[in-house]
Every structure is written in C-alpha cells, then in structure tokens.
Amino acid sequence: MALRLYDTATREVRDFVPLHRGEAGIYVCGLTVQSEPHVGHVRSAVNFDVLRRWLEHQGYRVTFIRNVTDIDDKILAKSAEQGRPWFNLAYDMHRALTSALASINVLPPTYEPGATGHVPEMIEMIASLIERGHAYPAPDDSGDVYFDVRSWPSYGELTRQGLDDMEPAGDVDADQVARKRDPRDFALWKGWKPSEPATAAWPSPWGRGRPGWHIECSAMAGKYLGSAFDIHGGGVDLRFPHHENEQAQSRAAGHGFASYWLHNAWITTAGEKMSKSLGNSLAVPKVLERVRGVELRFYMASAHYRSHVEFSFEALEEAAAGFRRIEGFLDRALTGASDHAAGSDDVELVAGFAVAMDDDLATPAAVAAIYDAVREGNRLLADGDRAGAAALARSVAASLAVLGLDAAQFPGAAGAGGDGDALSAAVDVLVRGVLEERTAARAEKDFARADALRDRLQAAGIEIDDTPQGPQWSLSTPTRIDGGP
RNA sequence: GGUGGGUUGGCCGAGAGGCGAGGCAACGGACUGCAAAUCCGUGUACACGGGUUCAAAUCCCGUACCCACCUCCA
Numbered sequence: 127m128a129l130r131l132y133d134t135a136t137r138e139v140r141d142f143v144p145l146h147r148g149e150a151g152i153y154v155c156g157l158t159v160q161s162e163p164h165v166g167h168v169r170s171a172v173n174f175d176v177l178r179r180w181l182e183h184q185g186y187r188v189t190f191i192r193n194v195t196d197i198d199d200k201i202l203a204k205s206a207e208q209g210r211p212w213f214n215l216a217y218d219m220h221r222a223l224t225s226a227l228a229s230i231n232v233l234p235p236t237y238e239p240g241a242t243g244h245v246p247e248m249i250e251m252i253a254s255l256i257e258r259g260h261a262y263p264a265p266d267d268s269g270d271v272y273f274d275v276r277s278w279p280s281y282g283e284l285t286r287q288g289l290d291d292m293e294p295a296g297d298v299d300a301d302q303v304a305r306k307r308d309p310r311d312f313a314l315w316k317g318w319k320p321s322e323p324a325t326a327a328w329p330s331p332w333g334r335g336r337p338g339w340h341i342e343c344s345a346m347a348g349k350y351l352g353s354a355f356d357i358h359g360g361g362v363d364l365r366f367p368h369h370e371n372e373q374a375q376s377r378a379a380g381h382g383f384a385s386y387w388l389h390n391a392w393i394t395t396a397g398e399k400m401s402k403s404l405g406n407s408l409a410v411p412k413v414l415e416r417v418r419g420v421e422l423r424f425y426m427a428s429a430h431y432r433s434h435v436e437f438s439f440e441a442l443e444e445a446a447a448g449f450r451r452i453e454g455f456l457d458r459a460l461t462g463a464s465d466h467a468a469g470s471d472d473v474e475l476v477a478g479f480a481v482a483m484d485d486d487l488a489t490p491a492a493v494a495a496i497y498d499a500v501r502e503g504n505r506l507l508a509d510g511d512r513a514g515a516a517a518l519a520r521s522v523a524a525s526l527a528v529l530g531l532d533a534a535q536f537p538g539a540a541g542a543g544g545d546g547d548a549l550s551a552a553v554d555v556l557v558r559g560v561l562e563e564r565t566a567a568r569a570e571k572d573f574a575r576a577d578a579l580r581d582r583l584q585a586a587g588i589e590i591d592d593t594p595q596g597p598q599w600s601l602s603t604p605t606r607i608d609g610g611p
Numbered sequence: 612g613g614u615g616g617g618u619u620g621g622c623c624g625a626g627a628g629g630c631g632a633g634g635c636a637a638c639g640g641a642c643u644g645c646a647a648a649u650c651c652g653u654g655u656a657c658a659c660g661g662g663u664u665c666a667a668a669u670c671c672c673g674u675a676c677c678c679a680c681c682u683c684c685a
Contacts, residue, residue, distance in 0.1 A: 137615090157685065170685045200683060282614095285680080291613040292681055312682055339683080361685035366614080371682075390685075391616080394678075400685090428634080429624070434617070434678075441623050444635040451634090454648070490625045494633035504649055508642090573644055580646080591648055598648095 129184065131357075132432060132486045134365060134387040135284055139486050144356050145385065150186045151355035152178060153347040153384070155364055156238070158195040159219035160204055163226045164408040165422070165437060166393040166400040172423060173390040173431035173487075174359045175232045175530055180483050183528050191350045192235040193343060194220055197242050197336055202326060212326055213242075226410035229537055230423045231530045237350055241342040245328045248337045248345040251379055252314045252330075260378040261314055264305035269317020269333035273371065275310045278378050284387065285366040312371055313338035340371040347376070347383070354382030362389045390431045400437075408437070419536045421446035427529045428493050432486075448497075452522065453533065455500045457600065458507060459519035473524040489529065496525050557588060561597045564590075 129142040144150050154174045157167055171192070181188050196216040205212040220240075241248075252271055255261035260277045264270040275281045275289060282289055292310055303309060317335040318327040327334040347355065360369065369387065376383040393400065400408060413422060416439060425445035429435045476499040482491035503518035526532055560579055567575040580590050583599065591598045 134615095155685080158683085160683095163685090167685050173685095198683075203683095285614065287614055287681070310682075362615080363680060363684055366680055367682040368684085392679075392685075432616090433624080436623085438623085441635085444623060447636095448634050451648090458648085488625080490634095491632070494625075497633055501650080505651095508650060568644075571644075577645075584647090589647065592643070592646085593648090600648095 129180070129484045130486055131386055131388060134389050140386070142356075142386065144186070145354060148186060150181050150188045150357065151351040152181075152188060152190045152357045152359065153343070153351055153355060154190070154192040154235075154358075155343060155360035155368065156192040156194045157223055158198055158200060159216045159223060160198070160200045161219060162409045163219075163223050164400055165410060165413055165426075166408070167223075168226055168230060168232070168410060169393050169426055169435070170359070170361050170390050171227050171232045172230060172426045172530070174388075176427060176431070176489065176528075177357075177359070177388070177487060178233065179528055179530055180487065188236075189351060190233075190235045191237055191239065191347065193346055194223070194238060194240050195339065195342065196220065196240040197326060198339055202322060212323060229410060229414060229419045230426075231419060231532075231536050233530070239346045239350065241337060241346075244342060244346050244349065245330075245337060247349050248341045249315075249330050251341060251345045251348070251375070254379050255314065255375060258378065258380070260375070262307065263332050264317075266305050268305060269315070269335050270305060270313055271315035271332050271338075272306055272311040273314055273375055273378075274307055275312075275374070276308050278374050280377070281374050282370065284370045284373050287366065287370075312340065312367065314341050314375070340368055341375065343368070343372050344376040344379070344381075344383075347372075348381055353380075355384060357386045357388055358384035359388040359390070362391055365389055388431075391434045393426075393435045393437045395437050413442070417442055417446045418533075419538075420531055420533045421449050423529075424449040424531055427489050427531065430488065430490055449531075452496060452500050452526070454600075455503050455507075456519050456523060458598075459503055459512075459515040460523075461598075473520045475528065476518075476521045476525045479525045479528075483528070492525070492529070496522055499525075557583065557599050561590070561599065565597065 130139045131142050132139045152174065154170065156171070157163065174190075174192070178188050178190050197212070201212050201216050205215040208215065252261060255273065256263070256271070259274075261271055261273050264272065282292075289308075289310060314337070315330060315332055315335050316338055317333055318324075326336055328336060347358070358369065358372075365387075373383055395408070410422075417425075422442065425442050426435070428445055476495050478495035478498070479492050482488040482495060485491070499518050499522050503515045503522065506512075506515040506518065523532065527535075560583060564576045564579040567573075567579065583590060587601055588599050589601070591600065
C-alpha cells in the first residue's frame with residue numbers, strides 16, 4: 127500500500143512517486159505576517175504538518191520549506207496605519223505566528239525563508255525571465271517588471287482557466303493598464319514609489335523597488351528544493367492567482383517545479399471565510415483559553431484537509447471531550463506499564479490507521495481507527511487483561527504521535543518537566559490523604575461523609591474513579607500547569 | 612461570464628453503487644453503596660425532482676440553495 131494524494135493539477139488521487147527515492151521535498155506557502163494568526167490561518171500548517179509527519183513515519187527524508195511573506199502591500203499599509211516601521215510589524219507578527227504554531231505542536235520547518243532575505247535570488251530569476259522573453263520592464267519610468275502571460279501558452283493550466291475568460295486584474299490603476307501588454311500580466315518587481323518607506327526598497331537592474339508577491343515562492347522553492355520538487359501546498363484560495371503564477375514563472379524560467387499540488391480547505395465561521403472582524407476572537411491564543419493546544423489540533427486533524435470546516439466552539443469542545451476519552455484510556459492502560467514512550471518506531475500503529483493515511487491523508491478514518499482501538503482497549507481493561515490493553519495503548523499513542531497529538535509534546539503540558547512534576551507530586555500526596563479518609567468512611571458505610579469528601583475534591587476540579595484496585599484521581603479537565611497568572 | 616467545491620441523523624463529521632465510519636449529545640441496560648469512568652444496546656441520515664440499475668447517499672439529467680477563486684488572501 128502506497129501513499130496516494132489528491133493533486134489539484136490533475137484533479138485526481140494519484141500514487142505519490144517522489145523524484146528521488148526515499149526523499150520528499152515539500153514547499154508550503156505560509157502566511158503574510160501582517161496580523162495575529164487566527165485558527166483559520168493555522169489550519170494549513172497543521173494539515174501539512176500531518177503530511178510531513180506521515181511521510182517521515184514512512185521513512186522518507188523530508189525537506190520541508192514553509193515561507194513567510196514579510197513585505198507586501200498590506201504590511202506597508204497596516205504599519206503606516208499603526209505608525210510603526212513595516213519591518214517591526216512583520217517581525218512582531220512573525221513571532222506571534224511562531225508561537226501560535228508551537229502551541230499546537232507544528233514542527234518547525236526545515237527552513238523558513240522570508241521574502242526580504244531573498245531579493246537577489248528573485249532578481250536573478252526575473253532577469254532570466256526577461257532574457258527568455260517571458261517578462262518585460264514597463265516602458266515608462268515606473269521601474270515595474272511584468273510577467274508576459276501571452277508569452278506562456280500554458281498559462282492557466284493549473285486552474286483550468288482560459289486567459290480570455292478571466293476578468294482583468296481589478297486592482298490596477300490606469301497607469302498600470304498602460305504599462306502592461308495584457309491586463310492579466312502580473313508584477314514581478316514593483317518600482318519604488320515616493321509614498322513608500324525608503325527601507326522597503328532594494329536595488330535592482332530596473333531601479334530601486336520591491337518584489338512582487340508570487341516571485342518569492344518561485345525563487346525560494348528553487349533555492350531550497352531544487353529546480354523540480356515533489357509537493358507544493360497551500361490554502362485553496364492560493365490556487366489562483368498565486369500558484370498559477372508561481373508555476374508559470376518557474377516553468378517559463380526552465381524549471382520543472384512541483385509534481386503535486388495540494389490545497390487545504392478553509393475553516394469558516396457562519397458559513398463564510400474568517401474575516402478580520404471575526405478574526406480577533408479566534409486568534410490562536412484566545413481559542414487556547416478555552417481548550418488545550420492538543421485539543422485544538424485534534425479538532426483540526428479530525429476533519430479531512432480538503433473539507434471545509436465550520437468552526438464553532440461547541441464543535442471544538444465536543445472534539446475535546448472525545449480526545450479526553452482517548453487520553454483517559456491511555457492513562458488507565460499505561461499506568462504502571464514499563465514502556466510509556468509514545469511514537470517509538472517499533473510500535474505498530476492502530477489497525478486501519480496506515481491504510482487511511484495512505485488514502486489521501488484520510489484523517490477522519492484514521493481517528494475512527496483510534497477510537498475503535500480505544501473501545502477495544504477499555505474492554506480488555508475491564509476484563510483484566512492489562513498487558514493486552516497496554517499494548518493497544520502503545521499503538522494508540524504511536525498513532526496519535528503521527529498526527530502530532532502526543533499531549534506531552536505540547537508546550538506547557540503537565541508532566542513535561544520542571545515545576546509541573548513537583549506540583550503534581552505535592553497534589554498527589556494531599557489528594558491521597560483525602561482518598562484514604564474516604565475509603566475508611568466507605569468501609570464504615572458512612573456514605574454521607576464519603577460523598578462529602580468526594581464533593582470537596584470535585585469542587586477543586588479533581589475527579590475520583592473507584593476501581594477494583596482502589597480509588598484513582600485525575601484532573602476533571604486536563605489543564606496546563608504553567609504557573610498561572 | 613469563467614473555474615472549483617458543497618448540501619448526510621439532535622449536533623459534528625466520513626464514505627462515493629450492495630452488511631448503518633467514527634465522535635459528541637440523548638435514552639435503556641451492565642458495573643457501582645451512590646456516582647464518575649467504562650462496556651453493551653437503541654436511530655429506517657444522505658437538499659429536491661426525474662432517470663439508469665437486481666441494487667443509488669454514491670452514477671446520469673435537471674432544479675434549488677450555499678461557499679470559494681478570477682491578480683491583497685491560509
């Protein structure tokens with residue numbers, strides 16, 4: 127059974143055949159760092175992180191490049207509004223993004239290139255496009271350079287659109303119309319304007335200016351992954367114009383570019399894409415006040431990456447409840463078990479998990495397979511088969527780890543070391559004392575007292591579980607132990 | 612106008628011709644002093660109208676509604 131992926135370019139699920147055996151090169155369009163990332167923004171990162179982890183689990187050596195766009199029209203406009211330098215806004219938002227991604231356990235990419243660090247590479251590529259007759263500097267003194275879409279016959283192939291059916295670019299001013307050979311020509315290089323900060327311009331053969339949006343990805347993918355690479359990913363909205371343009375300019379420059387195009391669907395609210403106005407309450411740190419990072423990630427990973435997700439806190443909390451059932455099983459089955467390690471390579475994944483993942487990353491089916499194993503494991507536990515349950519639990523843990531859902535890996539996870547361990551140990555001593563009293567009360571059939579003791583613990587957020595081996599306690603909502611405010 | 616996607620039970624969310632994915636919630640049962648947790652059980656779900664077929668949520672035709680993209684977008 128081999129991995130099959132849905133390729134947007136061919137609109138079909140195809141066997142994944144890497145360019146180089148055992149290796150995979152992936153380029154994912156990251157974010158323009160212009161505002162606080164919300165849950166919609168990070169979906170793409172989670173989806174492609176799952177792809178990467180699955181490939182790595184299958185033994186691929188993955189080179190994973192995810193860029194950040196750190197200079198563009200929006201960044202300039204917003205920073206001007208906020209009265210601060212554009213580079214400060216971009217840097218701040220970049221840090222917010224990094225922290226948001228870390229909070230949901232997205233692995234850092236192999237490298238995270240930014241546009242401003244790759245101006246020479248872009249200039250080189252633009253020059254080559256001009257040389258090959260696929261780009262031209264504007265005839266006026268604007269300093270702009272455009273890609274000549276009419277010079278590239280297969281323009282539109284990625285999104286199956288005919289040039290003549292497209293609406294002409296809507297954002298252009300009258301001047302731009304005059305300097306373009308075709309209204310659909312897009313900017314490779316934007317000449318500096320006096321209204322823009324001098325720091326937002328770089329020297330080039332066509333005068334000072336800054337790169338157009340699309341060229342950065344072509345240049346950086348080429349630099350870090352080579353002329354041809356395996357997978358290019360991003361959100362559905364990027365198919366056109368961004369990805370279409372990237373492919374056109376890269377291929378026009380003589381590169382093979384991506385073999386497979388993968389696009390993740392949106393997370394929407396109220397049936398519509400998340401707008402800035404709604405975005406605030408859905409900023410990742412805000413959402414993480416309601417659920418843990420691992421639960422947010424579980425919510426996102428439980429849906430197929432190509433399906434629209436209608437975000438709601440109700441659905442998010444339902445997913446969290448489901449995840450806690452899985453965790454509960456893991457806790458019970460692995461308590462006292464020798465090998466607690468999750469994700470070790472020699473542990474078998476849960477039955478059906480690999481088949482699901484190979485089928486275009488069918489995470490919903492993979493999660494269903496995990497639930498099946500949990501139910502079976504709980505049954506074994508009830509039958510007293512601790513060894514069997516522990517074995518299943520290890521498979522469950524290994525499968526979760528492939529999805530990036532190993533709770534211990536998340537920042538601030540209890541038991542991740544540091545103060546958390548000492549605090550847990552202290553609480554454990556106190557709770558055990560209360561439980562001993564309660565056990566004594568129960569032995570004397572003083573149930574009123576026993577229940578009062580249980581109520582007191584519950585009020586403190588501690589759940590009691592009476593098992594044949596005696597009472598066990600756990601936090602009713604697994605919380606982060608991070609010192610608090 | 613062009614392109615792509617969607618509509619599934621109380622809710623979330625898979626599936627893509629043939630035994631009711633899975634989860635959350637609810638209800639019944641087992642277990643329990645009572646709970647909690649867990650397990651077992653309970654649902655005649657596929658927008659609408661036609662058609663193809665022994666068999667359609669799934670394929671075909673048509674209709675309605677929703678969403679995305681068409682040079683700022685995850």
